[in-house]
Amino acid sequence: MSEAPLPQSSRPVATRRLISWLGTLGPLLVLLCIIALFGEADHLKQGKDVFLTYQNARTIAVQASPVIVAALGMTIVIIAGGIDLAAGTALALSATVLAWFLNNGYSPLLSIAAAILTGCLTGFINGVLVSALRVVPFIVTLGTMTIYLGTAKYLANETTIRPPLADIPTAFDSMVTPRPDPEWLVETLGIPNFAWGVWLALVLAGLLAVVLRYTVFGRYVFALGSNEQTARLCGINVPLMKIAVYTLGGLFVGIAGTYQFARLSSGNPMSGIGMELKFIAAVVIGGGSLTGGRGSVLGTVTGAIMMSVIASGCTQLGWRNPIQDIVIGAIIIAAVTLDQVRQRFWSN
Amino acid sequence: MTDRSALLSMHGITKRFGATRALVDVELSVRAGEVLALIGENGAGKSTLMKVLSGAHRPDGGEMYLDGRIYAPTGPHQARQAGVAMIYQELNLALDLSVAENVMLGQEIHRGGWLRQKREQAQVTAALATLGHPELRPETPVNRLSVGARQLVEIARALVARPKVIVFDEPTSSLTSHDVEHLFQVIARLRSAGLGIIYISHFLEEIRRIADRYSVLRDGRTVGSGRLRDTGEAEIVALMVGRDVNDLFPTVAHTPGKEILSVDGISGVKSPRDVSLRLRRGEILGIAGLVGAGRTELLRCIFALDPVRRGELRVASYCPRANPRARIRAGLGLVSEDRKGEGLAQERSIADNLTLSGLSHYSRAGWLALGRREKAVRDWMQQLEIKAAAPDQAVKELSGGNQQKVAIARVLHQGADIVLLDEPTRGIDVGTKAEIYRRMGQLAAEGKSIIFVSSYLPELLAVCDRVGVMSRGRLREVKPTSAWTEEAIMACAIGGD
Numbered sequence: 001m002s003e004a005p006l007p008q009s010s011r012p013v014a015t016r017r018l019i020s021w022l023g024t025l026g027p028l029l030v031l032l033c034i035i036a037l038f039g040e041a042d043h044l045k046q047g048k049d050v051f052l053t054y055q056n057a058r059t060i061a062v063q064a065s066p067v068i069v070a071a072l073g074m075t076i077v078i079i080a081g082g083i084d085l086a087a088g089t090a091l092a093l094s095a096t097v098l099a100w101f102l103n104n105g106y107s108p109l110l111s112i113a114a115a116i117l118t119g120c121l122t123g124f125i126n127g128v129l130v131s132a133l134r135v136v137p138f139i140v141t142l143g144t145m146t147i148y149l150g151t152a153k154y155l156a157n158e159t160t161i162r163p164p165l166a167d168i169p170t171a172f173d174s175m176v177t178p179r180p181d182p183e184w185l186v187e188t189l190g191i192p193n194f195a196w197g198v199w200l201a202l203v204l205a206g207l208l209a210v211v212l213r214y215t216v217f218g219r220y221v222f223a224l225g226s227n228e229q230t231a232r233l234c235g236i237n238v239p240l241m242k243i244a245v246y247t248l249g250g251l252f253v254g255i256a257g258t259y260q261f262a263r264l265s266s267g268n269p270m271s272g273i274g275m276e277l278k279f280i281a282a283v284v285i286g287g288g289s290l291t292g293g294r295g296s297v298l299g300t301v302t303g304a305i306m307m308s309v310i311a312s313g314c315t316q317l318g319w320r321n322p323i324q325d326i327v328i329g330a331i332i333i334a335a336v337t338l339d340q341v342r343q344r345f346w347s348n
Numbered sequence: 349m350t351d352r353s354a355l356l357s358m359h360g361i362t363k364r365f366g367a368t369r370a371l372v373d374v375e376l377s378v379r380a381g382e383v384l385a386l387i388g389e390n391g392a393g394k395s396t397l398m399k400v401l402s403g404a405h406r407p408d409g410g411e412m413y414l415d416g417r418i419y420a421p422t423g424p425h426q427a428r429q430a431g432v433a434m435i436y437q438e439l440n441l442a443l444d445l446s447v448a449e450n451v452m453l454g455q456e457i458h459r460g461g462w463l464r465q466k467r468e469q470a471q472v473t474a475a476l477a478t479l480g481h482p483e484l485r486p487e488t489p490v491n492r493l494s495v496g497a498r499q500l501v502e503i504a505r506a507l508v509a510r511p512k513v514i515v516f517d518e519p520t521s522s523l524t525s526h527d528v529e530h531l532f533q534v535i536a537r538l539r540s541a542g543l544g545i546i547y548i549s550h551f552l553e554e555i556r557r558i559a560d561r562y563s564v565l566r567d568g569r570t571v572g573s574g575r576l577r578d579t580g581e582a583e584i585v586a587l588m589v590g591r592d593v594n595d596l597f598p599t600v601a602h603t604p605g606k607e608i609l610s611v612d613g614i615s616g617v618k619s620p621r622d623v624s625l626r627l628r629r630g631e632i633l634g635i636a637g638l639v640g641a642g643r644t645e646l647l648r649c650i651f652a653l654d655p656v657r658r659g660e661l662r663v664a665s666y667c668p669r670a671n672p673r674a675r676i677r678a679g680l681g682l683v684s685e686d687r688k689g690e691g692l693a694q695e696r697s698i699a700d701n702l703t704l705s706g707l708s709h710y711s712r713a714g715w716l717a718l719g720r721r722e723k724a725v726r727d728w729m730q731q732l733e734i735k736a737a738a739p740d741q742a743v744k745e746l747s748g749g750n751q752q753k754v755a756i757a758r759v760l761h762q763g764a765d766i767v768l769l770d771e772p773t774r775g776i777d778v779g780t781k782a783e784i785y786r787r788m789g790q791l792a793a794e795g796k797s798i799i800f801v802s803s804y805l806p807e808l809l810a811v812c813d814r815v816g817v818m819s820r821g822r823l824r825e826v827k828p829t830s831a832w833t834e835e836a837i838m839a840c841a842i843g844g845d
Binding site for chain 2: 231234289
């Protein structure tokens with residue numbers, strides 16, 4: 001039996017491939033453009049390069065790292081069709097737990113483990129509530145957001161926990177310092193020297209990208225976000241998947257909490273308020289869809305770096321903080337609009 | 349009635365929901381290499397029966413055998429593993445995932461959680477080749493495929509599980525006629541590969557083309573089955589509706605009067621292209637054509653839902669502005685072909701849907717007189733025989749036929765004189781179809797005018813005063829119905845430029 005082929009897109013394969021690549025690398029290209037723009041503007045204004053310097057890159061990277069790590073967790077949750085509004089306060093809770101453990105004389109390793117476990121637990125609770133109550137994640141995490149804030153305040157007696165500086169190992173400082181010392185990486189391996197927290201963030205990103213791409217779990221995350229009914233029909237244990245997704249998201253939040261403590265050397269329950277929006281923004285700028293099914297690790301990392309670059313660039317140009325906010329807001333809208341245009345282009 | 353040669357058989361299946369008996373002693377059997385058509389009106393129990401077959405419901409009585417063994421699935425996934433695959437009416441695909449990812453969903457080939465993508469690709473390619481469509485690329489995201497191609501992905505997914513029986517639940521309801529041809533070829537291939545196929549459809553013409561045997565369900569019972577070759581259409585319809593339908597197409601005498609609507613050289617973005625037509629009071633004008641010929645677009649341009657590039661529209665001698673609000677005021681009303689997406693707010697009540705375009709009848713300074721509205725809605729529900737518990741029942745809980753009646757009632761409620769009906773009988777059972785034809789005749793007799801777009805030629809020829817045929821965006825020919833035959837319409841519809 002001979003059958004006519006189905007009609008397919010009339011665009012040649014090469015064009016389609018190019019567009020597909022642009023879609024994946026789009027945010028990265030935009031980031032490069034923004035860096036170039038700020039570099040040029042800065043050069044014109046100052047007469048010398050301040051923005052495009054090794055030192056500034058190290059500062060930006062250090063600022064972006066905790067956002068990258070937490071946004072990685074948000075990426076999984078968003079791809080799976082969920083949202084985690086509690087990520088900000090859960091991050092602060094993790095940092096507070098870390099400070100509390102150090103303050104009470106526990107070893108740094110145990111304290112870190114407690115902080116990361118706290119992160120996992122917050123995610124686990126979100127996942128169980130979403131699965132068991134069948135309430136939309138937006139509402140569930142809106143509630144747990146406040147619960148985690150309250151828990152952290154309770155733990156910290158409504159203040160900030162400041163462990164004695166002598167009890168905080170220097171590893172915390174070198175995790176997030178913009179001026180790592182000694183410069184062992186440069187001397188021994190010839191790689192640029194960033195704080196180890198930066199490298200950790202990149203390693204985590206790489207790991208997550210591999211998991212999403214090459215494992216059954218990763219594929220189920222996309223399937224769940226793309227069409228939950230289909231996932232259920234195909235025999236995927238949807239409630240269990242949701243719990244796994246949120247718990248994994250919480251793991252990243254817990255690690256990000258460790259960064260937060262390293263940066264502040266204290267546990268401030270209030271320090272995470274509003275941060276979840278930054279994580280969501282990173283995912284969205286990177287091409288993630290709030291309706292689920294779409295998002296990428298590369299995109300999220302790019303989105304997080306983009307926000308740090310803009311903040312830093314605006315500072316260098318002497319623009320005040322309000323301007324930075326306006327620029328970042330405009331970038332978010334532009335990113336999503338671009339993505340829509342691309343989608344429409346495809347549907348034709 | 350044990351059929352030894354049957355691949356799948358269901359015996360004495362009974363299912364109760366509370367006091368209602370959804371299925372009573374249902375018998376059904378499919379042999380290998382055979383297509384069985386399962387026919388029945390909406391609510392006859394077809395979907396309940398298929399839910400029993402797929403393990404979504406446990407039967408209260410009866411047993412099923414698959415390949416000579418007792419078959420008692422506990423869920424869709426188990427059913428698929430046992431060899432019974434369902435292709436649902438609503439496609440179940442993760443649109444953001446690729447063809448291969450969708451095909452392998454829930455049946456991934458992996459080692460310790462790590463995907464073996466090469467082997468998956470090979471399986472997917474093999475499945476697509478079996479279906480006769482090796483040109484579909486496994487890595488293409490599904491959201492870039494046409495509806496027809498998406499359905500193939502779904503069938504391929506079923507194939508990978510090595511099924512013995514595949515159930516198609518109204519598979520053509522969202523397909524273009526071109527894709528329907530493809531689907532029939534695919535089903536023919538599956539049949540010759542020795543699979544048993546259950547094909548559920550409302551369309552008797554389709555069933556005649558594709559199926560070998562039929563079983564008719566009515567009120568949860570098997571009321572007849574046999575070879576299609578030996579059975580006439582009227583006989584099957586009579587079995588379905590349970591009464592002698594001497595008139596599938598009831599008509600009401602009406603005479604067209606003065607011209608009410610004139611459309612001159614109207615053109616949309618892609619289609620329609622340069623369409624002119626006249627419509628008189630008390631006239632039913634049918635528009636035939638293939639899917640994609642621009643019929644829906646023509647109605648949407650007349651109703652100003654889609655941008656009009658050129659051309660003029662007059663109601664009586666008045667030129668209403670080009671927005672739906674002005675067109676409604678001028679007396680036009682549109683019943684959309686897409687009940688779910690556009691036609692009705694599925695979550696909202698019958699009352700809300702029915703009065704949405706005519707709320708001003710019940711409002712004073714923005715406040716709604718809800719009591720008065722409810723009374724009016726009850727009147728309309730009675731008039732159109734909308735079967736529902738109460739006016740505040742959500743539309744999504746109604747059957748397709750009753751939903752369509754709500755959509756039509758809204759247009760009548762808003763006081764439309766020119767009613768644009770886009771495929772109003774699609775996906776509706778035979779009984780309700782007849783009611784809709786009768787209602788159309790009555791409206792014409794009351795002096796209202798109707799433009800009736802349909803892909804089902806017998807109804808066009810039975811109901812309309814004149815029929816026009818569209819192809820490639822143009823209105824080719826408008827003639828009195830008596831001057832048309834089905835063949836002539838088809839010839840005109842597929843004729844090129």
